[in-house]
Amino acid sequence: MTRTNLFISAALCFCTVAANAQVKEDFVPSPNNQYGKDYPMVNSERCVRVKVYAPEAKSVKLDISAVKYDLVKDAEGYWIGESAPQDEGFHYYQLNIDGADVPDPSSLYYYGASRWGSGVDVPAADQDFYALKNVPQGQIREIYYWSEVNKTMRHCFVYTPAEYDQNPEKRYPVLYLQHGGGENEYGWPQQGRTAQIMDNLIAEGKAVPFIIVMDNGTWTMPRPAGPAPSGKGPIRLPENWAEGFASTLINDIIPMVDSRFRTIADKEHRAMAGLSMGGMQTRAITLAHPGVFSSMGMFSGGTISMEDIKSHPKFAKEMKLVFFSFGSRELDAHMFGFGSGIEPGQEAKDLVAAGMNAHYYVSEGTAHEWQSWRRSLYQFAQLLFK
Amino acid sequence: MTRTNLFISAALCFCTVAANAQVKEDFVPSPNNQYGKDYPMVNSERCVRVKVYAPEAKSVKLDISAVKYDLVKDAEGYWIGESAPQDEGFHYYQLNIDGADVPDPSSLYYYGASRWGSGVDVPAADQDFYALKNVPQGQIREIYYWSEVNKTMRHCFVYTPAEYDQNPEKRYPVLYLQHGGGENEYGWPQQGRTAQIMDNLIAEGKAVPFIIVMDNGTWTMPRPAGPAPSGKGPIRLPENWAEGFASTLINDIIPMVDSRFRTIADKEHRAMAGLSMGGMQTRAITLAHPGVFSSMGMFSGGTISMEDIKSHPKFAKEMKLVFFSFGSRELDAHMFGFGSGIEPGQEAKDLVAAGMNAHYYVSEGTAHEWQSWRRSLYQFAQLLFK
Numbered sequence: 001m002t003r004t005n006l007f008i009s010a011a012l013c014f015c016t017v018a019a020n021a022q023v024k025e026d027f028v029p030s031p032n033n034q035y036g037k038d039y040p041m042v043n044s045e046r047c048v049r050v051k052v053y054a055p056e057a058k059s060v061k062l063d064i065s066a067v068k069y070d071l072v073k074d075a076e077g078y079w080i081g082e083s084a085p086q087d088e089g090f091h092y093y094q095l096n097i098d099g100a101d102v103p104d105p106s107s108l109y110y111y112g113a114s115r116w117g118s119g120v121d122v123p124a125a126d127q128d129f130y131a132l133k134n135v136p137q138g139q140i141r142e143i144y145y146w147s148e149v150n151k152t153m154r155h156c157f158v159y160t161p162a163e164y165d166q167n168p169e170k171r172y173p174v175l176y177l178q179h180g181g182g183e184n185e186y187g188w189p190q191q192g193r194t195a196q197i198m199d200n201l202i203a204e205g206k207a208v209p210f211i212i213v214m215d216n217g218t219w220t221m222p223r224p225a226g227p228a229p230s231g232k233g234p235i236r237l238p239e240n241w242a243e244g245f246a247s248t249l250i251n252d253i254i255p256m257v258d259s260r261f262r263t264i265a266d267k268e269h270r271a272m273a274g275l276s277m278g279g280m281q282t283r284a285i286t287l288a289h290p291g292v293f294s295s296m297g298m299f300s301g302g303t304i305s306m307e308d309i310k311s312h313p314k315f316a317k318e319m320k321l322v323f324f325s326f327g328s329r330e331l332d333a334h335m336f337g338f339g340s341g342i343e344p345g346q347e348a349k350d351l352v353a354a355g356m357n358a359h360y361y362v363s364e365g366t367a368h369e370w371q372s373w374r375r376s377l378y379q380f381a382q383l384l385f386k
Numbered sequence: 387m388t389r390t391n392l393f394i395s396a397a398l399c400f401c402t403v404a405a406n407a408q409v410k411e412d413f414v415p416s417p418n419n420q421y422g423k424d425y426p427m428v429n430s431e432r433c434v435r436v437k438v439y440a441p442e443a444k445s446v447k448l449d450i451s452a453v454k455y456d457l458v459k460d461a462e463g464y465w466i467g468e469s470a471p472q473d474e475g476f477h478y479y480q481l482n483i484d485g486a487d488v489p490d491p492s493s494l495y496y497y498g499a500s501r502w503g504s505g506v507d508v509p510a511a512d513q514d515f516y517a518l519k520n521v522p523q524g525q526i527r528e529i530y531y532w533s534e535v536n537k538t539m540r541h542c543f544v545y546t547p548a549e550y551d552q553n554p555e556k557r558y559p560v561l562y563l564q565h566g567g568g569e570n571e572y573g574w575p576q577q578g579r580t581a582q583i584m585d586n587l588i589a590e591g592k593a594v595p596f597i598i599v600m601d602n603g604t605w606t607m608p609r610p611a612g613p614a615p616s617g618k619g620p621i622r623l624p625e626n627w628a629e630g631f632a633s634t635l636i637n638d639i640i641p642m643v644d645s646r647f648r649t650i651a652d653k654e655h656r657a658m659a660g661l662s663m664g665g666m667q668t669r670a671i672t673l674a675h676p677g678v679f680s681s682m683g684m685f686s687g688g689t690i691s692m693e694d695i696k697s698h699p700k701f702a703k704e705m706k707l708v709f710f711s712f713g714s715r716e717l718d719a720h721m722f723g724f725g726s727g728i729e730p731g732q733e734a735k736d737l738v739a740a741g742m743n744a745h746y747y748v749s750e751g752t753a754h755e756w757q758s759w760r761r762s763l764y765q766f767a768q769l770l771f772k
Contacts (some may be wrong), residue, residue, distance in 0.1 A: 034501060034502055035500075035570070035604075036500070052486060053485070053486060053487070054483070054484055054485050054486035055484075055485040055486075056444060056445065056484040056485035057443075057483070057484040057485065057486060058442060058444075058484070059442065060486075077485065095488075097440070097443070097483050097484060097486050097488065098440055098441075098442040098443040098444070098483060098484050099439070099440050099441040099442035099443065099463065100438060100439060100440035100441075100443060100446075100483050100488075100491075101439070101491060102481075102483065102486075102488040102489065102491050103488065103489050103491065103495075105486075105487060105488050105489060105501065105503070108502065109489075109495050109502055114421075114422070115420060115491065116420055116494065116495055117491070132530060132539055134532045134539060137529065137530045137531065139527045139528060139529060140527070140528040141525045141526070141527045141528075142525060142526040142527075142528075142575075142581075143523065143525060144518060144523045144581075145523065146520045153518055153520060165646060165647070168554040184421070189528075195528075195530075218421075260551060261551070
């Protein structure tokens, strides 16, 4: 767990609160429930209600957004209760049954917080952009490949746009899109809703069709050398911090994708982005390897500063698109030191004044969670390869 | 749950036994564990050992292969214990914590028994045929499509062989491959190991490359009319039993696949197979629609009898390959009535004597479980489209 603490510890506290006594009784089943299951449910106040059968248990809790809520047992042995209002979008959660942290047997499962566990999607005012619609459908393809760097088979997912199989002569740009700490390559296709976001954007003519590669950045990530960042001021990880994954990406993943897919295999048509740890990897790798990518995006994963530009003239000259974003609640909480002292929006303005094509986006009302990153992909994808 | 009881109730009993006191201490982590997790483990006697932290629980059980084993709590609050020896191959299981049936938080999750829950793969003497190897890799593609029959978006997986993207002019035969009752479209790609079985067979020249479509047969399945089968004599479901899924398959799925993939879109290059409920669907649909498929396979899902042949002359004339299989433990237990009175091997011989290309396979030492069906696919795939 230690390797992920850097990325998730900021939001953690362990308090237990009583279930909300005054909730609005308009709960409906979550879209992330297992087939045929009514619970978890969410109401119009964005409270999450769970129900689990545990007739012999002494204590059952709902653990969501770093708060534990006591459930109440009914006469039939079911424990039921609800959380306080949650932010819009996707949240990991778990149950605690007599001290055991376990997934809710009624929900679908997602990988985050270094575990496969429960997830619930709270309806959002803007959820239409990631809804499954009857538009031309791309594909998420599951890929295994040999990694010479790691001497093992590896696993990734590749999104191909709907038109890919209909245009056997056409070649496409590629975005390499990374998950966060404690997550894996399933994050973007599942909780990220990559295919739905891209299919909808392409159908509306708001994004050009491109390939997206979603690989696992955890396996080969070396630990940062030296003491852990203190949290005062923006985290600036050393440039060589992500070289473990960089080696796999540049020597194994990119050549594999260029050989198995109809890519345009040059820097101009290759981008990297990621969330949290994946954004930090994107920052380190694109600064250290400016000849590989021409566009980069960091979602809740740092910024590019004027100091970076001055110390990396090749990056400054060749990077055609720089994008960074945060959830507004992250900035409010000074997560990773951003929003305290250095203001990311000002950093973006400074880059633009220096002649860079830099973009900055704030996801209103969301924290270090997937709704921020769905929205960030939605924004970033509209800028890419144009 | 009632709709699946027909297919899973035969093996269920609810007894609790003490954990095995004399086990061989050569346990190694299961290949189905979550990243970084040591448990569950399996030893050379094929016993499954689990370990879960539940410091306040009064009782924790391992529930596997229809037997519940009491675990024992250690001084640190972990509950540990093991099952009796299991058959080779994949098994669903769950934990019971103070009366709550929950997934083991250490395992990967699979859909079966009408739930997403834990799975463990017990090493098998013949596991090489479904091992992930560095051979040319096919792809499992996740597909969404509009169903006019059901007026909704539906979801399936499609396996394309490794050479598919390298031969943009070549067209391929298609196998429609169905899961069992209480399972879904994830069964064959995940616990079935379809891609690994096919990639290995194709690499060895033992199977011709073909496309495999794995859809969800549950949503539209009508209940059989009349009383439930009694279990005396082979179950013979009425021919119209699977028309709900047949309508979706013939009107929506097959045209979608023929439009999105480079198929050879005729009966001669189209097969259907399935396990358990999926085998029963295959039997009913190929008998009722003999002009759609030219090959069919039933894995633990019934047989074709001489009565079927006599009453379905078009099926008898046009079906180029008939395959049925069982696990030897299913026959020992007279599951679904087979092995009592009517012997499936004799039925296959009768079909051959009548001029049919009929094949029969018994998976030795396995029951109504995935190892029987992995082996059945391995056998069936070598016969298909040749």
